[in-house]
Amino acid sequence: MKAVVIGGGLGGLATALRLRARGWQVVVCEANPTLGGKMNRFARDCLVFDTGPSLITMPHVFRELYTAVGEHLEDHVSFMPVRPFADYHFSSGAHVLCPAGIDEWRSVVGELEPRDVRGVDRLYEVGRKVYELSARTFFRRSPLSPPSLRELMAFRFLPLRDAWGNYARTVERHIRNPLLRMIYLRYATYVGSSPYCCPATLLVIPYIEQAFGAWHVQGGLYSIVESLARLAADRGVELRTSARVAAIERNPQRATGVRLADGNCIVADAVVMNGDSAATAELLDRKVEIDAASRSMSGVVLLCRASQSNLRAHHTVFFSADYAAEFDQLTVERKFPEDPTVYISAPRVTDETASSGFFAMANAPAIAKPWSGRDVELAIDAVRRRLDTAGIHLNGEDVLDVWHPGRFAQAYLAPYGSIYGANSHGWRNAFLRTPNRSRDLRGLYFVGGSSHPGGGTPTVLLSAGITAGLVDGDARA
Numbered sequence: 001m002k003a004v005v006i007g008g009g010l011g012g013l014a015t016a017l018r019l020r021a022r023g024w025q026v027v028v029c030e031a032n033p034t035l036g037g038k039m040n041r042f043a044r045d046c047l048v049f050d051t052g053p054s055l056i057t058m059p060h061v062f063r064e065l066y067t068a069v070g071e072h073l074e075d076h077v078s079f080m081p082v083r084p085f086a087d088y089h090f091s092s093g094a095h096v097l098c099p100a101g102i103d104e105w106r107s108v109v110g111e112l113e114p115r116d117v118r119g120v121d122r123l124y125e126v127g128r129k130v131y132e133l134s135a136r137t138f139f140r141r142s143p144l145s146p147p148s149l150r151e152l153m154a155f156r157f158l159p160l161r162d163a164w165g166n167y168a169r170t171v172e173r174h175i176r177n178p179l180l181r182m183i184y185l186r187y188a189t190y191v192g193s194s195p196y197c198c199p200a201t202l203l204v205i206p207y208i209e210q211a212f213g214a215w216h217v218q219g220g221l222y223s224i225v226e227s228l229a230r231l232a233a234d235r236g237v238e239l240r241t242s243a244r245v246a247a248i249e250r251n252p253q254r255a256t257g258v259r260l261a262d263g264n265c266i267v268a269d270a271v272v273m274n275g276d277s278a279a280t281a282e283l284l285d286r287k288v289e290i291d292a293a294s295r296s297m298s299g300v301v302l303l304c305r306a307s308q309s310n311l312r313a314h315h316t317v318f319f320s321a322d323y324a325a326e327f328d329q330l331t332v333e334r335k336f337p338e339d340p341t342v343y344i345s346a347p348r349v350t351d352e353t354a355s356s357g358f359f360a361m362a363n364a365p366a367i368a369k370p371w372s373g374r375d376v377e378l379a380i381d382a383v384r385r386r387l388d389t390a391g392i393h394l395n396g397e398d399v400l401d402v403w404h405p406g407r408f409a410q411a412y413l414a415p416y417g418s419i420y421g422a423n424s425h426g427w428r429n430a431f432l433r434t435p436n437r438s439r440d441l442r443g444l445y446f447v448g449g450s451s452h453p454g455g456g457t458p459t460v461l462l463s464a465g466i467t468a469g470l471v472d473g474d475a476r477a
């Protein structure tokens with residue numbers, strides 16, 4: 001049996017490896033000259049940056065992938081715990097260091113507002129329940145397969161108002177301290193969504209970070225891509241780069257392969273779309289308007305030389321003065337905020353020393369209007385102003401590379417540059433993402449952040465497990 005995978009992102013590579021391990025012949029077609037998709041790398045002036053993910057959660061999911069293909073994770077990549085989790089700075093000048101470990105964190109919370117210790121416990125309790133249910137159902141199989149009666153019964157125990165209500169309102173109901181509120185609100189942005197619009201089930205995100213830790217990878221996260229690509233090539237997966245797929249070929253019954261932009265065709269028993277699922281219609285020559293407002297957020301990323309660094313932690317967050325106003329601008333006005341919250345990742349080379357470069361990111365809306373040079377300049381200025389107030393002064397030469405929604409859109413063929421496919425606003429969007437198997441074209445499958453169960457590196461690997469299982473299961477049925 002032969003599968004063709006459209007896109008060599010993390011999800012595409014993981015699916016290819018899993019299918020190969022089950023005896024499939026696999027061809028991966030990646031439009032870019034390099035593999036990895038959004039898990040990308042940039043090098044300049046002896047500095048090497050991850051340009052995409054900077055934080056890994058649920059490392060066991062990565063281990064599962066290697067185990068599934070008969071390897072040991074430790075033989076390929078070294079995961080390193082990130083401690084403390086983050087250093088949070090607020091516009092008032094206050095800051096909160098978030099240690100790894102729930103007991104340590106509870107004492108920090110207790111000093112800020114003793115009554116919030118219970119609130120924090122409550123938020124983690126909701127997150128834990130959502131996680132435990134999802135670990136058996138949502139994270140492990142396609143939304144097309146119905147849950148068992150026992151699993152459905154378990155949903156009865158989800159506290160209704162807390163889990164199914166609005167994320168921000170739930171946080172605000174349980175947490176009094178304004179700084180702690182902002183810290184918890186920010187977790188919704190891990191999947192490119194606004195805390196003011198998504199359901200409280202996303203409390204699973206802070207729970208996962210507490211329960212399984214925050215991780216980095218020695219040599220940078222791109223080492224994961226290198227390791228998967230090496231394994232895939234060694235095992236005979238055909239990895240074609242600079243190979244953009246222009247169309248999915250089909251007969252009236254099913255998908256039969258792909259046609260590349262250079263005109264070459266690849267015939268296959270299964271076609272797996274790893275690019276943004278919203279772009280599939282175009283490959284099928286169907287006209288479908290993609291609504292920019294339904295997309296998850298994009299970002300503005302600055303890769304900087306740290307000529308003067310007072311960053312004390314691997315992850316540092318500089319909050320805007322008014323978080324609600326920032327999200328109003330992002331999701332209602334749909335423009336880059338005048339005062340953005342800026343996240344910095346400055347990987348620790350050793351426990352004491354940081355590398356001499358850092359990655360700074362602010363959320364940006366995914367909008368249909370192209371980003372002009374002026375839009376990019378204004379966004380960089382806004383990021384700079386926020387960092388200035390925190391004593392980090394970036395001059396022109398310090399910024400080595402800039403990513404913005406227009407560039408994300410172009411580089412990864414991601415409509416409007418959104419990073420996580422559709423947003424998770426409303427429980428329907430949060431739960432009902434593109435299913436892993438096409439509803440209307442046999443032989444067509446989806447994998448990756450824009451499809452079930454959602455974006456972020458571990459979730460993408462879960463998606464690959466589900467999709468490879470469906471492809472192989474359907475062929476053997």
Ligand SMILES: Cc1cc2nc3c(=O)[nH]c(=O)nc-3n(C[C@H](O)[C@H](O)[C@H](O)COP(=O)(O)OP(=O)(O)OC[C@H]3O[C@@H](n4cnc5c(N)ncnc54)[C@H](O)[C@@H]3O)c2cc1C
Pocket residue numbers: 006007008009010011012029030031032035036037038039051052053054055056057243244245246274275276279299301361411412413419420447448449450455456457458460
């Ligand atoms: C700035 C940034 C920060 C992030 N931070 C984190 C983080 O800290 N932690 C975390 O877990 N996640 C993070 N993410 C998200 C994470 O990177 C993604 O969820 C994940 O890498 C997506 O993998 P994927 O396989 O779904 O898709 P992608 O990485 O998008 O790969 C899809 C690939 O398909 C290719 N493609 C698309 N269409 C075609 C076509 N027609 N023909 C051929 N090729 C095609 C694209 O070029 C691309 O290479 C971040 C992402 C970004 C951009």
